[in-house]
Amino acid sequence: xxxxxxxxxxxxxxxxxxxxxxxxxxxRAGYIRKLTAGIYSYLPLxxxxxxxxxxxxxxxxxxxxxxxxxxxxxxxxxxxxETGRYEKYGPELLxxxxxxxxxxxxxxxxxxxxTDLARxxxxxxxxxxxxxxxxxxxxRDEIRPxxxxxxxxxxxxxxxxxxxxDDTRAGETYQLMFDAYKRIFTRCGLDFRPVEADSGSIGGSxxxxxxxxxxxxxxxxxxxxxxxxxxxxxxxxxxxxxxDNSPLLEMEKVETPGKRKVPAVCEFMAIEPSELVKTxxxxxxxxxxxxxxxxxxEVQGVKLKNLLGVADVEMxxxxxxxxxxxxPTGYLGPVGxxxxxxxxxxxxxxxxxxxxxxxxxxxxxNVNMGRDFEAAAVADLRQISPDDPCPSCGSAxxxxxxxxxxxxxxxxxxxxxxxxxVFQDQDGKDKPMxxxxxxxxxxxxxxxxxxxNHDENGMxxxxxxxxxxxxxxxxxxxxxxxxxxxxxxxxxxxxKGIEVLLDDRDERPGFKFKDADLLxxxxxxxxxxxxxxxxxxELRHRSNGATEELAPExxxxxxxxxxxxxxxxxTIS
RNA sequence: CGGGGCGUAGCGCAGCCUGGUUAGCGCGCCUGCCUUGGGAGCAGGAGGCCGUAGGUUCGAAUCCUACCGCCCCGACCA
Numbered sequence: 142x143x144x145x146x147x148x149x150x151x152x153x154x155x156x157x158x159x160x161x162x163x164x165x166x167x168x169r170a171g172y173i174r175k176l177t178a179g180i181y182s183y184l185p186l187x188x189x190x191x192x193x194x195x196x197x198x199x200x201x202x203x204x205x206x207x208x209x210x211x212x213x214x215x216x217x218x219x220x221x222x223e224t225g226r227y228e229k230y231g232p233e234l235l236x237x238x239x240x241x242x243x244x245x246x247x248x249x250x251x252x253x254x255x256t257d258l259a260r261x262x263x264x265x266x267x268x269x270x271x272x273x274x275x276x277x278x279x280x281r282d283e284i285r286p287x288x289x290x291x292x293x294x295x296x297x298x299x300x301x302x303x304x305x306x307d308d309t310r311a312g313e314t315y316q317l318m319f320d321a322y323k324r325i326f327t328r329c330g331l332d333f334r335p336v337e338a339d340s341g342s343i344g345g346s347x348x349x350x351x352x353x354x355x356x357x358x359x360x361x362x363x364x365x366x367x368x369x370x371x372x373x374x375x376x377x378x379x380x381x382x383x384x385d386n387s388p389l390l391e392m393e394k395v396e397t398p399g400k401r402k403v404p405a406v407c408e409f410m411a412i413e414p415s416e417l418v419k420t421x422x423x424x425x426x427x428x429x430x431x432x433x434x435x436x437x438x439e440v441q442g443v444k445l446k447n448l449l450g451v452a453d454v455e456m457x458x459x460x461x462x463x464x465x466x467x468x469p470t471g472y473l474g475p476v477g478x479x480x481x482x483x484x485x486x487x488x489x490x491x492x493x494x495x496x497x498x499x500x501x502x503x504x505x506x507n508v509n510m511g512r513d514f515e516a517a518a519v520a521d522l523r524q525i526s527p528d529d530p531c532p533s534c535g536s537a538x539x540x541x542x543x544x545x546x547x548x549x550x551x552x553x554x555x556x557x558x559x560x561x562x563v564f565q566d567q568d569g570k571d572k573p574m575x576x577x578x579x580x581x582x583x584x585x586x587x588x589x590x591x592x593x594n595h596d597e598n599g600m601x602x603x604x605x606x607x608x609x610x611x612x613x614x615x616x617x618x619x620x621x622x623x624x625x626x627x628x629x630x631x632x633x634x635x636x637k638g639i640e641v642l643l644d645d646r647d648e649r650p651g652f653k654f655k656d657a658d659l660l661x662x663x664x665x666x667x668x669x670x671x672x673x674x675x676x677x678x679e680l681r682h683r684s685n686g687a688t689e690e691l692a693p694e695x696x697x698x699x700x701x702x703x704x705x706x707x708x709x710x711x712t713i714s
Numbered sequence: 715c716g717g718g719g720c721g722u723a724g725c726g727c728a729g730c731c732u733g734g735u736u737a738g739c740g741c742g743c744c745u746g747c748c749u750u751g752g753g754a755g756c757a758g759g760a761g762g763c764c765g766u767a768g769g770u771u772c773g774a775a776u777c778c779u780a781c782c783g784c785c786c787c788g789a790c791c792a
């Protein structure tokens with residue numbers, strides 16, 4: 142590939158719209174361009190990087206026994222009605238009508254389509270198992286697309302679906318996919334962790350997310366310092382505390398004029414936030430519920446949602462709280478509260494705590510569950526904190542930010558039952574197929590890799606994902622010897638199957654160096670003055686700046702060696 | 715959708731508050747000279763429905779209204 146013939150529109154200045162490194166650099170290096178919010182064109186280098194990821198995913202999926210297919214992006218609403226998701230999925234599902242006024246949608250995921258295919262084509266236990274995947278552009282009308290490729294509305298995804306005869310077999314397939322995913326992300330050269338996860342709107346019983354560790358991640362992970370426990374903080378189970386057995390003290394009403402916030406109340410009453418219990422009001426599918434958590438804790442919305450089995454929970458605003466309880470926010474408490482009351486397990490273990498009095502400017506002290514109020518349910522409802530012990534081994538936990546690049550789910554028979562995807566078992570009876578589903582954000586991996594690998598000068602691609610392996614700079618376009626050497630190196634490298642970009646532009650050296658750094662291509666060869674003077678060309682490693690001086694005829698074998706090394710390092714058996 | 719910010723040349727921005735010449739700067743682009751190891755220099759040049767539509771005014775990039783678009787913070791997810 143010759144730079145002079147390529148479309149690589151690099152930018153000297155940072156685009157105003159980009160905040161995070163991957164977004165900024167993808168734009169600056171001419172890998173992507175925005176068409177509209179959350180929708181991007183992949184320019185040649187961007188596409189090349191995407192293809193690298195795709196190829197790794199294909200190889201590992203195929204190796205694990207899955208088969209590639211390609212399903213339609215436009216899907217009929219009726220199919221989605223069978224599972225109830227046409228109504229449930231929410232506004233991310235882009236719905237529209239065709240010219241015959243048939244309702245349709247753009248596929249954000251393909252459970253319905255694949256299950257429809259399976260019920261038509263799979264009849265016998267002899268046809269199972271099946272594991273099918275596709276790599277396709279998905280559309281989700283995200284509320285807020287952001288960060289370039291990180292959260293687009295249109296994005297490339299690998300989605301796979303498995304069908305098995307029973308739970309045990311489905312579990313084996315799940316494990317197979319889990320292992321394949323570990324290989325995929327390892328080969329991509331990413332620093333990642335598989336974590337226990339909430340299964341979200343796709344449904345299902347059990348799931349793991351694969352998280353790339355990066356400060357710009359949208360998820361928070363808890364990772365044990367000792368054992369291999371790791372979980373999304375949405376899901377991470379909090380270890381129940383030991384019950385406080387102090388004697389119950391007399392409940393007492395205290396005037397707390399104007400003290401609404403936890404710190405203000407604590408300061409006024411000379412107590413710690415851990416001795417206070419706050420009453421939060423949420424709307425669960427529109428219904429108000431009150432949740433009690435300790436003053437220094439946060440309610441975990443996903444845990445709440447799962448406990449109640451509702452589609453959506455949202456914090457109520459001040460007016461909604463007042464309408465539901467007749468109490469202004471800041472003075473809410475469990476004693477005599479007129480709405481459903483849920484209690485975090487930590488609070489249930491506390492004695493003699495402080496709460497709002499359900500009356501403006503008053504709080505209550507020495508309040509106790511059981512004596513002073515009853516809970517509709519006690520459960521783990523709060524966000525885990527770094528001072529909680531590991532739920533698996535009790536050691537200290539660390540919190541890290543992560544980018545979700547993959548997600549595996551055990552789906553069970555939810556979809557197959559809803560859509561009547563059954564097979565005939567050995568005993569002649571119809572049984573629903575047991576499903577799993579497995580996603581990988583292909584375009585997001587490119588962004589995540591850049592988040593993890595860049596410096597102030599640009600991207601630094603790991604070899605397996607690099608759009609090209611080598612950039613070859615001709616710094617003497619008017620010098621016959623230099624140009625001849627550069628051109629012949631270019632040909633020799635290509636003959637060896639090495640992916641090389643020849644910078645043959647009529648630009649000054651500094652300009653070419655800057656662009657080369659920005660593009661993030663792992664190896665750079667410079668053919669310039671040093672050739673005429675000392676007969677050498679330079680080979681520089683983008684990752685650490687190390688430079689090797691070589692005779693032109695040594696280059697091809699050295700490069701081959703380096704590439705082989707870089708590719709094999711990242712492969713696990 | 716709620717909160718915050720922004721739309722002026724391909725990109726980054728100034729001008730707007732306090733209306734009044736031909737709307738400006740840096741980068742990029744074109745031509746020529748010069749230069750060639752870390753985004754050079756000089757000279758000349760092209761490029762603007764000042765987001766859109768209304769309104770106020772003798773006069774609007776500037777004031778008012780509505781709409782559209784984009785970015786950031788929250789709820790979603792690969």
